[in-house]
Amino acid sequence: MSNYHIKHLEEYFQVYRKSVNQPEAFWEEIAEENFMWRKKWNAVLDWDFSKPSVQWFRGAKLNITENCIDRHLLTRGDQTAILFEPNNPNEPAEPISYKQLSVRVNKFANVLKSKGIQKGDRVCIYLPMIPELSVALLACARIGAIHSVVFAGFSATALATRINDSDCKMIITSDGAFRGNKTIDLKGIVDEALDRCTCVESVLVVKRIESEIQMKSGRDFWIAPLLEKASDTCQIEIMDAEDPLFILYTSGSTGMPKGMVHSTAGYMVYSAYTFKNTFQYTENDVYWCTADIGWITGHSYIVYGPLANGATTLMFEGVPSYPDFGRFWEIVQKHKVNQFYTAPTAIRALAKHGTELVNTYDLSSLKVLGSVGEPINEEAWHWYNDNIGKRNSPIVDTWWQTETGGIMITPIPYVTPTKPTYATLPFIGIQACLMDENGQELKGNQVEGRLCIKFPWPSIARTIWGNHQRYKETYFSAYEHKYFTGDGALRDEVGYYRITGRVDDVIIVSGHNLGTAPIEDAINEHPAVVESAIVGFPHYVKGSALYGYVILKDTGESRKHDNLRKEINQIITEHIGPIAKLDKIQFTDGLPKTRSGKIMRRILRKIAANEMENIGDISTLLNPEVVQSIIDNKL
Ligand code: 7RM
Numbered sequence: 001m002s003n004y005h006i007k008h009l010e011e012y013f014q015v016y017r018k019s020v021n022q023p024e025a026f027w028e029e030i031a032e033e034n035f036m037w038r039k040k041w042n043a044v045l046d047w048d049f050s051k052p053s054v055q056w057f058r059g060a061k062l063n064i065t066e067n068c069i070d071r072h073l074l075t076r077g078d079q080t081a082i083l084f085e086p087n088n089p090n091e092p093a094e095p096i097s098y099k100q101l102s103v104r105v106n107k108f109a110n111v112l113k114s115k116g117i118q119k120g121d122r123v124c125i126y127l128p129m130i131p132e133l134s135v136a137l138l139a140c141a142r143i144g145a146i147h148s149v150v151f152a153g154f155s156a157t158a159l160a161t162r163i164n165d166s167d168c169k170m171i172i173t174s175d176g177a178f179r180g181n182k183t184i185d186l187k188g189i190v191d192e193a194l195d196r197c198t199c200v201e202s203v204l205v206v207k208r209i210e211s212e213i214q215m216k217s218g219r220d221f222w223i224a225p226l227l228e229k230a231s232d233t234c235q236i237e238i239m240d241a242e243d244p245l246f247i248l249y250t251s252g253s254t255g256m257p258k259g260m261v262h263s264t265a266g267y268m269v270y271s272a273y274t275f276k277n278t279f280q281y282t283e284n285d286v287y288w289c290t291a292d293i294g295w296i297t298g299h300s301y302i303v304y305g306p307l308a309n310g311a312t313t314l315m316f317e318g319v320p321s322y323p324d325f326g327r328f329w330e331i332v333q334k335h336k337v338n339q340f341y342t343a344p345t346a347i348r349a350l351a352k353h354g355t356e357l358v359n360t361y362d363l364s365s366l367k368v369l370g371s372v373g374e375p376i377n378e379e380a381w382h383w384y385n386d387n388i389g390k391r392n393s394p395i396v397d398t399w400w401q402t403e404t405g406g407i408m409i410t411p412i413p414y415v416t417p418t419k420p421t422y423a424t425l426p427f428i429g430i431q432a433c434l435m436d437e438n439g440q441e442l443k444g445n446q447v448e449g450r451l452c453i454k455f456p457w458p459s460i461a462r463t464i465w466g467n468h469q470r471y472k473e474t475y476f477s478a479y480e481h482k483y484f485t486g487d488g489a490l491r492d493e494v495g496y497y498r499i500t501g502r503v504d505d506v507i508i509v510s511g512h513n514l515g516t517a518p519i520e521d522a523i524n525e526h527p528a529v530v531e532s533a534i535v536g537f538p539h540y541v542k543g544s545a546l547y548g549y550v551i552l553k554d555t556g557e558s559r560k561h562d563n564l565r566k567e568i569n570q571i572i573t574e575h576i577g578p579i580a581k582l583d584k585i586q587f588t589d590g591l592p593k594t595r596s597g598k599i600m601r602r603i604l605r606k607i608a609a610n611e612m613e614n615i616g617d618i619s620t621l622l623n624p625e626v627v628q629s630i631i632d633n634k635l
Contacts, residue, residue: 004034006277006428009415019429020455026429027056027458031269035308036071037062038238041265047456049483052476054456055242056266063236064245064268065142068307069105070236072098080312083286084131085331087178087318093335096131098310101138103232104131108139110230111223115202117170119144119237122247124168124200126150126159126190128177129317132206132223133293134303136172141245144237148247148259151294152177152184155577156192158257162249163197166259166465170202172223176209180322187213241265247465248296250402251506251515258474259465260402266458267300268308270406274427275305278396279368280413285338288314289370290328290346295512296402297372300459301341305406320346325353329361329388340388341370341398343511344380348541351383358387368413370396373511374543375499381420399423399499401485402513403475405459408432409497422496431455434491435479448490450503452482505601507536507544512579516601519546519582522575523568528552533591533599534582537608545583547608549630552587561587584608584635590626592618607631 003026006012019026024044032040042059072081080095096104117123123145127133133149140147150162163171171194177184187205191214194200203220205213215222239245245264249257281287287306291297293315306313314335320328328350332340350358369389376384376397385395394413400406408430409423416424426432434442434449442449460483464471478484488500502508505516516534523532530551536544550568569581592600606615612631618624 003029004273004276006412006415009417012412012415012425012428016426016428020431023429023455027269030273031057031265034272035062035067035269041241045456049456049476049481052472054460054462056263056269056456056458057241060241060265061238062241062265062268063142063239064264064304064308065105065138066236067268067272068138068304069098069102072310073102076310079284079310081307082131082134083312083314083335085314085316085318085335087180087322089323089327089330094131101135104135104227105138105142106232106234107227107230108132108135108223109142109234111204111226112139112143112145112170113234114226114230115170115204115221117143117145119239120243121145121170122148122166122168124148124150124159124163124166124171126152126171126173126186127206128152128174128179128184128186128208129292129315130174130206130208131315132172132174134315137246137293137299137303138307142234142236144239144243146244146246148249149294149299150249151292152186153292153294153577153579155574156189157575158577159189160193160196162257162259163193163200165249165256166247167199168197169199170204171200172204172206174206174208175213176211178209178317180319183209183211185211185213191216239264242462244462246299248299248402250296251513251518257515257518258467258470260461261463261465262405262459263462266460267405268304270457270459271300271305272308274406275301275311276309277412277428278398278407278410279339279341279370281306281309281311281339284312285367286312286314286335286365287339287341288316288331288335288337289341290316290320291341291343291372296405297341300406320350324357325350326357326361329358329363332363332366333361336365338365339368339370340366341372343373344371344376345373345510345541345543347371347376347380347384348543351380351387352541355387363388363390366393368396369393370398372398372400374508375501376421378420385420394418397421397423399487399497403461404457405461406457408453408457409499419492419496422492422498424496426497429457432497433482434489435482435484439479442491445491445493445495448488448500450478451485451487451489451497451499452479453485454482456483507534507546509536509544509546509579510542514546514576514580518576519548519572519580522572522580523548523550525575526564526568526571528564529568531591533601533604535601535605535608537584537605539583546580547604548582548585549588549591549604550585551589551591586630586633586635588626588630588633590623590629592624592627592630593622594620595622603627604630607634610634
């Protein structure tokens with residue numbers, strides 16, 4: 001199994017070369033030696049980026065839960081699979097062994113079946129970070145149902161849109177969620193969403209906060225009594241390699257969120273293999289990823305990747321600031337965490353509170369630190385390296401996307417020398433390249449362009465649910481025969497990559513991808529608003545924050561601007577969620593437009609970032625005079 005675990009830089013280059021020169025032989029060996037198959041494949045890879053169509057391990061049969069649970073029962077049944085750390089630090093942590101996980105997943109799967117869920121049905125999961133969330137994903141996978149997790153911070157409108165887009169037959173939720181010293185009424189949000197969904201036949205409710213909630217008879221069911229009655233054995237559904245495992249929505253620059261569809265076998269192989277190497281996970285380590293399972297990071301690197309490796313994966317219900325800003329470090333100390341994976345926005349938020357609290361905890365168990373979600377700025381990188389890793393734990397700055405399913409560019413810790421703000425080298429099997437504006441590949445080093453991938457990897461999303469055409473246009477049309485990431489990047493003198501950020505209209509706020517269009521759509525619903533444009537601007541903690549330019553109707557109304565600002569953010573909260581609230585709202589008489597009527601966001605971005613001096617050429621605008629007036633009234 002030498003290929004499975006890279007230990008030296010020489011070995012990385014050697015294995016990388018093999019993965020590029022003989023990709024099929026390479027992935028076949030990884031798949032063959034490290035997973036359980038009910039039937040082997042007829043072909044390792046079929047692909048055509050012009051369709052686009054990608055199939056890995058065609059003809060193979062398997063179930064991912066057999067790989068994540070059953071096969072570990074003999075060798076590590078009593079080892080902790082999921083280590084649950086509750087929101088309240090005084091509530092005891094709950095270690096769930098592989099054996100216990102097996103019982104819980106099997107029972108849960110039987111409950112799903114008893115409610116009529118079958119292979120191929122879509123099940124929406126809207127839960128806080130409690131064990132039932134991981135169990136629900138695995139229970140779906142066990143019976144071949146396609147899960148669609150919606151982050152429990154999304155509003156009723158956002159939830160309804162996602163439920164309807166993929167025609168979910170069931171939703172799994174809880175009475176509510178704990179979040180720091182607050183509780184959130186999840187069931188109330190679900191009820192509101194379901195007023196707009198006719199596809200949902202049943203609602204399973206986990207009791208978490210013991211609040212009074214409405215239960216609609218015949219539709220809503222408490223899950224506890226059903227689990228109690230259910231058998232603890234549920235035969236796996238034998239799945240085709242290419243059967244969809246899950247749908248996960250991600251915002252695009254325009255229109256509806258995109259339901260990215262991930263397959264079974266390729267996703268399993270790639271999430272497991274990247275987990276093993278990116279975190280150098282070794283037997284008995286305790287691994288912690290702080291992401292929410294509502295995002296791809298949680299799917300791949302809290303649930304599937306770690307469990308496929310028989311790892312111990314910590315699941316944290318709470319927030320970094322509760323009961324104080326030392327919570328993360330308290331957890332690292334308490335559970336002797338070895339690998340810690342978080343987002344730059346969290347690092348900056350914690351760094352703001354200094355090192356006094358950090359230094360009261362013993363962080364000596366840490367071996368690897370990870371970063372994901374957005375470019376990590378130099379200051380945050382050093383703070384993380386100095387104060388958390390004590391310059392002893394390499395930082396893996398992992399670049400990847402919902403669409404890629406797994407980590408694509410990253411250092412391998414103790415193997416690849418790190419460099420602040422650089423994601424460094426493509427992972428094994430990843431053929432990254434940079435393209436210029438004319439569609440030519442930029443060869444050699446010290447170049448900057450748009451980041452593309454030239455060859456399929458096992459966990460590439462196979463389509464957008466219900467809209468293959470959009471999948472093709474978004475990812476495979478900008479450059480012929482290449483997957484376009486939407487990110488810009490540069491390659492330094494030794495070939496290391498640095499991601500410079502999105503080149504489209506997606507803004508990443510605290511690690512959450514937000515499309516400008518849905519936010520603008522929400523604002524424009526306000527009766528006093530004519531038009532709006534949202535841009536990102538640099539924010540110390542969030543990475544980017546949102547700046548809104550809003551044109552008001554001339555109603556002669558004397559309503560206070562501050563009230564309007566509140567109302568606008570209220571509408572955004574209702575439509576998308578509090579994460580999309582605007583930090584700044586500037587009322588303006590006009591927006592800079594091209595002659596074809598497109599808002600010139602480039603100019604608005606410069607103004608929001610206070611970079612008026614290099615605003616560039618505005619002579620081609622339809623209304624150049626508006627620019628000065630926006631600058632004069634800048635907040
Ligand atoms: C895993 C995840 C994807 C977008 C991606 C980038 C940005 C993610 C990094 C990063 C710089 C990184 N999936 N991004 N990781 N930028 N350095 N290490 O975040 O679908 O939610 O977002 O996030 O712009 O395209 S995602």
